[in-house]
Amino acid sequence: MSFDLDTSNPHFAKAVELREIFARDAAARDREGGKPLEQLARLKASGLLNILVPQEYGGAGERWSTALKIAREFAKVDGALGHLYGYHFGSQHAAQLRGTPEQAADIFRRTVSGNWFWGNTANSFSKSLFGRRDGDGYVLDGYRPFTSGSHIADYLQIAWEDYDTNARSFAVIPASREGLRIENDWDGFGQRQTGSGRVTYTAVRVHRNEVLEYKPDGGRPYQTVTPFLQQSALLNVFIGSAQGALIAARDYTREKSRPWIHSGVEKHTDDPWIKRIYGELYTRVKAATLLADEAAETLDRVRARGQDLTASERGEASVVIAGANVLAGEVALEVTSKIFEVMGARSATITNGYDRFWRNVRIHTLHNPAEYKIRNVGSWFLTGAHPDPSAFQ
Missing domain, CATH: 2.40.110.10 (Butyryl-CoA Dehydrogenase, subunit A, domain 2)
Structure with a gap:
């Protein structure tokens, strides 16, 4: 399936390996709640917590898009781990965005040395x-x-x-x-x-x-991009959840679903209705994924500009990320709900735990209302005006 990561990147290869491990008990851990301490230990051992730290401070110097795609990979099986991993980087980089260069260098060195989460x-x-x-x-x-x-x-x-x-x-x-x-x-x-x-x-x-509290000139656009990191983490949790739910549903449909008695087919996968629904869901997820990739690349450009980022560049980036966030949330809600229609009644059990995909997406979209983001996109398209920087855009 075309949602796979390029495992020639060693960080992506490690993420895929961890995803498979996390998948083994994802449904059970979702039911139990609490602390994912074993999973945290594996993350620390993997080296993936410091991939965005610049190389001069002991990190891998990777792009933001790499971390976001890893968060997406984890969310294919466990939205909570995708969320925790993506949010980790926003706080890890707080000193770089809001502090002095000396504070940022000190925090980066110590976070790598201590392997902090x-x-x-x-x-x-x-x-x-x-x-x-x-x-x-x-x-x-x-x-x-x-x-x-x-x-x-x-x-x-x-x-x-x-x-x-x-x-x-x-x-x-x-x-x-x-x-x-x-x-x-x-x-x-x-x-x-x-x-x-x-x-x-x-x-x-x-x-x-x-x-x-370092503000050399009253605050530069780069010091207002923290919401980009948070919103990008969320939208990739949405994308990963949608991809993971769709893959899990496909596998269940192939292996366990039974055709409806009036379908006229012997295999559920031969039902034209089932084929159409999967075709529609795949196409929607693919489109949302491509927009999410564009948003991740936009964030990479923002980071590369650093303190030279202009207000106009910041505004353009906010529109791209907002649009990607809205579509990701809408598609994820649709997919994580509709998969039950094509898997069948026997899929809707607590043991299977497929409902976790919908619950994880639903609760996050409530904290991140799409209405106000899509209005900003529409306002920009009509007038060319960028949204004013705020805690959520």
């Missing part, structure tokens, strides 16, 4: 964590919801509001910092192993050198 507690909507100046740093009290990856993280990207001014600040701190309580209380019906619950702060100290 990154999580975050930087939810953009919640005004529930506040900090006050204390000596040369800050002290934080409150909580953050939707803290993906926090439950298995070595290091965290965090954000808080100032008690007096409500201004937002960012920092990177160890997940073991005194006063942090990682609740691991995520209760969503999908993405059950992402640890996307609450983290509580009680007098948590943030040191001055951990705060990321």
Whole structure:
């Protein structure tokens, strides 16, 4: 099938190997929730956590598109692992985007040396964590919801509001910092192993050198591209889920599905209705995949431009990524629901666990409303105006 990665790339070859291992118990782990600690250990051993770190700091210096396609590969069998892997890189690169060059170099060296996995507690909507100046740093009290990856993280990207001014600040701190309580209380019906619950702060100290606030000219376009990383990770989870669901359904249909009694065929795969549905779903997934690839290449160009990225270039990229995100979500919802019609009633069991594909996609699309993204695309097409940078675009 044409959704396969080019395994001549050693990172892709390792990702395919891990995907096959992750697939063995993906349905069971989805039912259980909790922490994917064995899977995290395999990721650390694989070397895939540091592939985007520049070579001068000990990483592989790969492109963003490589990491996104690996996240997509994992999501073929386990949307939670695809999510965790993709989000890891946004937090790992926070210092590069929001800090000084010296901070970025220090974090990159230490993350490679420690082989850290990154999580975050930087939810953009919640005004529930506040900090006050204390000596040369800050002290934080409150909580953050939707803290993906926090439950298995070595290091965290965090954000808080100032008690007096409500201004937002960012920092990177160890997940073991005194006063942090990682609740691991995520209760969503999908993405059950992402640890996307609450983290509580009680007098948590943030040191001055951990705060990321370098803005040489009041803020450059490159320092506003964090949403691109998050949205790109999500859209590739959608794509991987759609591809994985379609492949799983095809295999089930070939091996286990029975023809309907009025179909007039002896094999389910000979039914014209079944052929048409699979043809339509494959074509839709293929189209969404191609747009996702274009968005990933766009992100590579954004990263290559770095601090030289212009506002116009940033705006063009935001439209491409938004369009890819919308189509990926729509197609994934359609595929992960419609596969049951062509597999048949016996496929819809808890043991099979095929419903996890739909649940994982559905819960993420709710946190990432397509309506506002597609409006931005339409506005750009009509007027040429790019969306204003924000936490989600």
